[in-house]
Amino acid sequence: MTEQGFFYRDTWAEVDLDCISENVTSVKNLLPPDVEIMAVVKANAYGHGDLQVAETALQAGATYLAVAFLDEAIALRNKGIHAPILVLGASRPEDVQMAVKNDITVTVFQKEWLKMAQPHLKQDQKLSIHIKLDTGMGRIGVRKEEELTAIERLISGDSRLVLEGIFTHFATADELDLTYLQQQIENFRQLLSCLKERPRYVHCSNSAAALRFPEVYFNAVRLGIAMYGLTPSLEMEAEIPFPLNEAFSLRSSLVHVKKMNKGDKVSYGATYESKTEEWIGTIPIGYADGWLRRLQGQEVLVDGKRVPIIGRICMDQCMVRLPAEVPVGTTVTLIGKQQDDFISINEIARKLETINYEIPCIISTRVPRIYKKSGKIVELKNYLLPN
Ligand SMILES: *Cc1c(COP(=O)(O)O)cnc(C)c1O
Secondary structure: OOOOOOOOOOOOEEEEEEOOOOOOOOHHHHHOOOOOOEOOOOOHHHHOOOOHHHHHHHOOOOEEEEEOOHHHHHHHHHOOOOEEEOOOOOHHHHHHHHHHOOOOOEEEEEEEEHHHHHOOOOOOOOOEEEEEOOOOOOOOOOOOHHHHHHHHHHHHHOOOOOOEEEEEOOOOOOOOHHHHHHHHHHHHHHOOOOOOOOOOOOEEEEEEHHHHHHHHHOOOEOOOOHHHOOOOOHHHHHHOOOOOOOOEEEEEEEEEEEEEOOOOOEEEEHEOOOOOOOEEEEEOOOOOHOOOHOOOEEEEEEEEEEEEEEOOOOOOOOEEEEEOOOOOOOOOEEEEOOEEEEEEEEHHHHHHOOOOOOHHHHHHOOOEEEEEOOOOOEEEEEEOOOO
């Protein structure tokens, strides 16, 4: 398979599915056999591609998928995914029909929500539920014992409701100070102890907790960022028990290369001025692709060497200063390996003063994705021209 005929622009993201597979396998080997992996593939699998990541994670041993919204779950069903899927966020009570029809598990986070959802279920329908407990994240979830027992009573009194799981989410599992985390764990255990019966799935760990705290595995972990090969935080980097493999690369090509004279200007505002004779290259990627304006000055790799982005980044293009003349068509690596050098997602996150999670998420669907396995292209996804 080649890129020819799948996209017509020299900018693409590469997703190495072997990396995803290895990361899931490493986590699986870390976990006891009775702890399942829920692969978190929300937000188009953190920008990597929901279907491709879901299939890869399931093949590598994940048994459950999790997304943020019902639409994301339905999209996976429409693409032929049969594995169980949990919607972590709030669904609308009136949409439980869609969840039932598509065999999707929803999160119950409030008694009132459940009461509003009940009238939307038909007599013979079964709605699979995980209860979300708010033990300190302050986002969604049941906070009080009375509310939890009331929900449990509502569920056991309604044969259409099937309680399959219960979970919570940590606010600080990636930090070195464990005080707040311990408080959350205690709150979780306390609330669990009020249940008449524990459901099949009890889960609280995100990637950070899954990599660090075996005492809170219960029987499933929700694996997001680490599956993509990224460290949940720089703070806990030293505690990662095995190497993580970054799956996401971002590449472009030089589409125009020219010699500029001393004093010639580049890009909007004419803020960049050549100091001597300089070779300037143009690459077709800009802020509309998620390559944000604040990345001005960031280095990219050309022929394995670092060159800076100069002048303002435009919506669709930006310019780099080359050490010498380089042929048009030369590959430019913005994220990933090229020869002996590597630009990590963490490096881009640092430049943007944000966390690594944001970076692949904001690379827009205008950028086609190329999927690789064993170094070979196995699939191409062009969101603009779906085949
Ligand atoms: C996004 C999310 C996760 C995954 O977190 P990572 O830090 O990426 O592993 C797990 N649980 C919930 C509720 C989430 O929203």
